[in-house]
Structure formats: structure tokens, C-alpha cells
Amino acid sequence: MSLDACIDKLRYVKYGDEVKSSDVLDKLECIRALRDALKAKAEEAGCPSEVIDPLVDELDAAISKIRYVKSGDVIEPEDHNYIVDALKKARDILVEIESYYKSLIEEILRPGRLFITSEYKMQVSMPENQLVTSEYKMQVATPDMQNSVDYKFVLYVSVS
Structure with a gap:
């Protein structure tokens, strides 16, 4: 159980x-x-x-x-x-x-143990949607790539 x-x-x-x-x-x-x-x-x-x-x-x-x-x-x-x-x-x-x-x-x-890669993308859709999208991707890993974590941040902004 x-x-x-x-x-x-x-x-x-x-x-x-x-x-x-x-x-x-x-x-x-x-x-x-x-x-x-x-x-x-x-x-x-x-x-x-x-x-x-x-x-x-x-x-x-x-x-x-x-x-x-x-x-x-x-x-x-x-x-x-x-x-x-x-x-x-x-x-x-x-x-x-x-x-x-x-x-x-x-x-x-621990210092010297991280390997960081990142990517940034911005998309603007105007005037119909009036929406701005900002996306940021990041990977944090050990140099040997044995342990890693992926992060993705997306920001949506409505412009009026």
C-alpha cells in the first residue's frame, strides 16, 4: 500500500x-x-x-x-x-x-565545477496581440556533463 x-x-x-x-x-x-x-x-x-x-x-x-x-x-x-x-x-x-x-x-x-551554456530569444508580436515574449534557456552542468540541470524562463508581457 x-x-x-x-x-x-x-x-x-x-x-x-x-x-x-x-x-x-x-x-x-x-x-x-x-x-x-x-x-x-x-x-x-x-x-x-x-x-x-x-x-x-x-x-x-x-x-x-x-x-x-x-x-x-x-x-x-x-x-x-x-x-x-x-x-x-x-x-x-x-x-x-x-x-x-x-x-x-x-x-x-564548487568553484571551477560548473559549465554554463545559455540561449536568449525575444519575440515581438504587434499590433494584433500586443504581446512581447522573452525566453531564456540555461544549462548548468559539471564539466564532464555527468550532472546537469536545464532551466527555461519565459516572460510574457502584454503591451497596451
């Missing part, structure tokens, strides 16, 4: 409401979906497996401690605390992914 679909199943409770076994199990399902989403995002980002895999293993260990509860079971403080532990492990993975992205950006932006 997707993370969004899983989160949509969660319910809010207020003081005095019974916490049901499904509340714990739905949270467990969401944590598993979050784990899968974080693992996929780390792989997509190219995060080194030697950094991410141990964190995912820690998250898996935390998830394994969360008890499967059924109707009639007493929800124990540990049931809640193990969920908190798993969420903290998920946060650690997210922090590592963010750190990896940041290091990539810093490497690309």
Missing part, C-alpha cells in the same frame, strides 16, 4: 476514546510504507548503500519489535514506544538522504 493511502486510513482520537488494535496496526503499516518509500528514495538519489543499508536494518529491527495486536489485547506503553523508535530511525534515514543531496549540490557548485 502506498504511504499516502496508508496515512489516509489513520484516525484521530481524543481524550477518552478507545485506542483500537487497528490504530496500532495501521500505524505499523504506515511505518512499513515509509520504510519502503525512504529506501526507494535513497536508491533513486544514489546514496551509498554502505551508509543507507545499516540505517534501514536498524529501522527493520525497530519495526520487528512492534507487536501485532488484535481485538481485546491491551495496548501497552511499549506498543507506542516501539512506534516512536521506528519513526526516529526513519528520520535518521531521511537526514542521511538530505545530507547526501546537500553534498552533491556542494560538489556541483
Whole structure:
């Protein structure tokens, strides 16, 4: 199940409401979906497996401690605390992914590492449309062209 679909199943409770076994199990399902989403995002980002895999293993260990509860079971403080532990492990993975992205950006932006090409075009349509279009394209890349980003800015000005 997707993370969004899983989160949509969660319910809010207020003081005095019974916490049901499904509340714990739905949270467990969401944590598993979050784990899968974080693992996929780390792989997509190219995060080194030697950094991410141990964190995912820690998250898996935390998830394994969360008890499967059924109707009639007493929800124990540990049931809640193990969920908190798993969420903290998920946060650690997210922090590592963010750190990896940041290091990539810093490497690309390091002086001498950028190769910039640009193109500028202006188009004027008058008098029927009374429209001026200005377009600017730019590519920022590493000298080896391994990493690049294309930007396109278009400005439309109506002249009256």
C-alpha cells in the first residue's frame, strides 16, 4: 500500500476514546510504507548503500519489535514506544538522504565545477496581440556533463 493511502486510513482520537488494535496496526503499516518509500528514495538519489543499508536494518529491527495486536489485547506503553523508535530511525534515514543531496549540490557548485551554456530569444508580436515574449534557456552542468540541470524562463508581457 502506498504511504499516502496508508496515512489516509489513520484516525484521530481524543481524550477518552478507545485506542483500537487497528490504530496500532495501521500505524505499523504506515511505518512499513515509509520504510519502503525512504529506501526507494535513497536508491533513486544514489546514496551509498554502505551508509543507507545499516540505517534501514536498524529501522527493520525497530519495526520487528512492534507487536501485532488484535481485538481485546491491551495496548501497552511499549506498543507506542516501539512506534516512536521506528519513526526516529526513519528520520535518521531521511537526514542521511538530505545530507547526501546537500553534498552533491556542494560538489556541483564548487568553484571551477560548473559549465554554463545559455540561449536568449525575444519575440515581438504587434499590433494584433500586443504581446512581447522573452525566453531564456540555461544549462548548468559539471564539466564532464555527468550532472546537469536545464532551466527555461519565459516572460510574457502584454503591451497596451
